[in-house]
Amino acid sequence: MELPHVTSALDEALARFEGARLAFVDGVWVNESVRGRDLKYYIFDWDDNVLCMPTRIHMERLNSKGQWVPHVCSTATYSVIRADTAHYRFPQGRRELAFVEFQDTRTPLGGGNFLEDLDRALDAIAAGRRTPPPSFATFRKTLVEGRLFAIVTARGHASETLRQGVERFIERVLTPVERETMLINLRGYSYCFDHVQTFPSQTAVLRRYLSLNRYHAITSPDFDRRLAEEAPGLTTQEGRKRFAIRDFVDHLIRILDTTGMAALRLPISIGFSDDDPRNVRAVQAYITDVLSRRFPTVKFCVYDTSDGAGAHKMTISGQLELPLE
Template identity: 25%
Template sequence: MSESPPKGQLELGINRTPEKDRNFHLGGRSFYFFDFDDNIAFLTTPLVLFHKDNKSEVQISSGDFAQYHSSIGESGPYADYKIDYCDLTGTFRNFRDLQIEELEKLQGKRQVFVQDVMSALGMPDTQWKGPSWECFYHAAFNQRPLSVITARGHHPETLKEGIRVFVQKKVLPIEPNYLSVFPVSHKETRVLLGDPEFREGTAELKQRAIRRSVEQAIETYGYSPHHRFGMSDDDPKNIQLIAEEMTRLKARFPEMSFFMIETQHGNFIKHEIKNNGLFTSERKEGLSQLSFFESDRPKS
């Protein structure tokens, strides 16, 4: 009896052939920028809030944190809690790398991010695949230049190791063609982005990462007025500042195309940044981000 094909997203690639960029014949490339959490995938990595008075802890998901972080300590369900910025014991401790000794590595211990990806893949696809997964798969399968721009503070190689698990578990056919990896809470990355005193917020750092990634794309692949850039994110504040940064980039490179995708609450809202700085917005239920750069091509 022949073996059945592996379950999951890899099935989409069995009879699928790589496609050239939409503007390849004109010298253009499509560059895909992704936030990770709640975009590429839903992980169970918890954030930790601390009660203002008794210091008790409460864990919340990254999706809830994106929704409520502006009101934490002031109003809403987390009015009595606060954020602790200590990397070792604070709110984001699970979003940072651990110090793992060589013996522990030999015994198979891995960073939290890698473990959480492995755990997620033990759940049904519908539980771990984020709204941008299909586009991420498409970009990796076709080896589009791809950037991961995330608020996490892991080393860039840790993020790559976690994404490599998708390949090892056969839900992604090949490792992405990385243009850049910017975990903007990682201290060395913050210095690289021009924040040596660690004063900038996540959204501001994501702006810088987008700018660096666009510049790196042009440096690596050459200038073309037919290049296309897009970024997906789910955090409302990040979305606002991403739009601002892409508006500046559009003014700097007016012939290139820039897109922003909102994926908060499972929605998929596409904005194209025009030369006048305005957005043409489109909301479609159940739309794969595969149409992000290729709206005239049917979903494969």
Template identity: 25%
Template sequence: MSEESRKGQLDLGINRQPEKDRNFHLGGRSFYFFDFDDNIAFLTTPLILFHKDTGAEVMISSGDFAQYHQSIGKSGPYADYTMDFNDETGTFRNFRDLNLSDAEKLNGKKQIFVRDVAEALGFPDFQWKGPSWECFYHATFNQRPLSVITARGHHPDTVKEGIRVFVKNKLLPLEPNYLSLYPVSHKATRIGLGDVDLSQGTAELKQRAIRASVEKAIELYGYNAHHRFGMSDDDPKNIQLIVEEMTRLKSRFPEMSFFMIETQHGNFIKHEVKNSGLAGEKIENLSQLSFFEDDRRKS
């Protein structure tokens, strides 16, 4: 059997058996919340900064933006640059949907996100698979309730279409069991999260999306003290506010378990949010099959 065939069998889960939730016998479920960029996958979608004096554009990656965005225009390598928040011409224009005509759709033109996912798959796995890819695969394969909470501003259907590219290319065996989809810069999504005047920042909106997802999980699957929730993200500010939100949720639902998975700089650090604070564990050289298990299997 060729290497490519073996890889396809692994991706499709042919040699893997579905696993029940760790607390299935107690009625508990495991809920997986993912940021997309630099967590599930690395895409080449650029952000655009503008020189303060000349207006000249410079493109930066989402990883660099996560690292430097708090110092843009102030200090560091982008001290002389600024952001523009116009959805069509500004910094995040590639993270928003295009206004495609019916004719363009009929001719097969895709949204930027869908095209960028397809383009990423032309690179070797180690270049596009993010640090939480194996967790994402594990959750999808076992049909765990799954939420995508991303700073992108695409329509939720566009995010689904992009993830469907993984399925079409046999990198996922089936589509995720979506609990919720929150691209928190999408205007209708923001309003649905209560940001009616569009004034909240990304991290605050992710807090609201986490809270809404936990509430939806309890609504759909019932209240159970053995439910477990985990969220992965790479942005330091987002991580801080996600922990704050999970701390509030832990206080509200003290019997349930909450985990923050920190994936910045290529690390995979699992923090359990406890009433007494955080308990952190850095994971190395292991396949992150699950946010929650202590005995992860090697790939």
């Protein structure tokens, strides 16, 4: 995706960096001030947290006559009913039949439509039919600032599908000024910490940034294969999310060590947001019992966005202020 070069957008973006230290390198602007920027990173659940996707879940419900009947529901509804196994179940007891629309393979019942569903979700926001979910603005700001992030979702798509979704989000949501601002920040990180002196194209800068992030669909075949090698027997959604979160934290620490950013001794903060209270409780316990002990210098914060309107913050270690309140 080649981002358009709009002079007026670039001029407006540069005006937003008032007081920052900018450099003109290889014919483009870079933000040298990122060298002293706080090290904040983010982990996002996707559905009903970043976007309210129209993807449906195919369940069965026990009706008043004692019969199991088809019941199609949204992800928001599923987060409420999934613990009620007395009244709701997977068709034939098979999870893959319930979540057939949450995979890349197209079937008669659905599936393979992640980018189409993403477009429909963004169309609903643009038309005013739906309010952006609680973490929509934070995710947008994360991209503009060029901060690293992870998508950790219970979907079954390939990581590349999720990455393409983020690229589509950038293409459709960020304004020309925000895209220019993002590129100036991204070049700043490459210039300051990777000692990059040449910037071939906007597309190359963006693709490198997207490649540094993590995209974990925890029910995907790829994720299953990885768990079989590294954590066999891990079957619950909460356990899989914990594994994905740990992977991202380890990934971040490696990057900080490799680039020398860790030597700056700046505070490291990681925020996690999810709309499913069950996941929130599991992650909160995992951070308290495991991550905060393994990474005592990292500040963790969990945001419960289940009410759909805002976020309830739970600080586990240190203090991280996310613009969710």
